[in-house]
Amino acid sequence: QATRVGFYSTTCPRAESIVRSTVLSHFQSDRTVAPGLLRMHFHDCFVQGCDASVLINGPTAEKTAGPNLSLRGFEVIDDAKTQLEAACPGVVSCADILALAARDSVVLTSGPTWQVPTGRRDGRISLASDAANLPSFTDSIDVQKQKFAAKGLNTQDLVILVGGHTIGTSACQFFRYRLYNFTTTGNGADPTIDPAFLPQLRALCPQNGDGSKRVGLDASSQNRFDTSFFTNLRGGRGVLESDQKLWTDASTKTFVQRFSGLSFGIEFGKSMVKMSNIGVKSGADSEIRKLCSAIN
């Protein structure tokens, strides 16, 4: 089952504008929903395909897996679904709402736009144990490449999509080990961190401070979808270990160089379309959910 641009043009012509205005109204009161929705779409697509499996509630659902505990923006999807069910009952999938909302979030943070093919159907399986194939912030570049290749995404897609870290934040707990106990010699910090950046990160995340405190993944540009994330990597100002490795590894370095220029905006949408077509469902294993948080 292939997706296509304008899938709802006759069955629910206002579908895309309803999603857009819903994302906008939530964004106006809480800007963190934009990075939240972009990340949620990525976590959806990498587990069981782009099928809204990440939205299901339940004691053993994907949502309860470690990397998904800090996802945000579920209320935006639920709100859009309520309005879409009123306008065109049983037509628009939760997986499509999430794919559209991720694009709209990038646009709202001054990033590029692109056409999102639609026609995804919602899955009927959501298991926390399936979330193990999500990349981890300690993964080597080889492992990151393998995990993306397993989804049909190449090294260029990897670097460009991780560029999504140009917006949003990370909790201190995911990178604090780089600041204090990374080495037993010298200042104890990861040697790839810019020496001028290190005291700033240490001040934001004290050794025994609150691990849930949040810090921008793209220093000084966390609310703007720009190329600053890549320039920061070049200067040793990456926050996550997995991000900084994109610059130290020769196979990804050339892409970091390239995407600190204009091509990032153009290429990001292309890689997003590839990612948002992972494992699209059709037929008996799928449905159009009535409520995004529950299988029908």
Ligand code: HEM
């Ligand atoms: C190697 C691949 C990746 C790894 C290891 C990774 C890891 C992480 C981690 C550890 C965080 C912080 C989570 C938290 O503290 O709540 C994060 C946040 C984020 N990630 Fe990734 N990520 C990867 C790829 C991606 C991709 C492909 C996208 C989107 C296209 C993405 C979008 C985001 C966004 C927007 C945030 C900020 C979330 C927020 O502010 O709520 N990431 N990522």
Ligand SMILES: [Ca+2]
């Ligand atoms: Ca999924």
Ligand SMILES: [Ca+2]
């Ligand atoms: Ca930025």
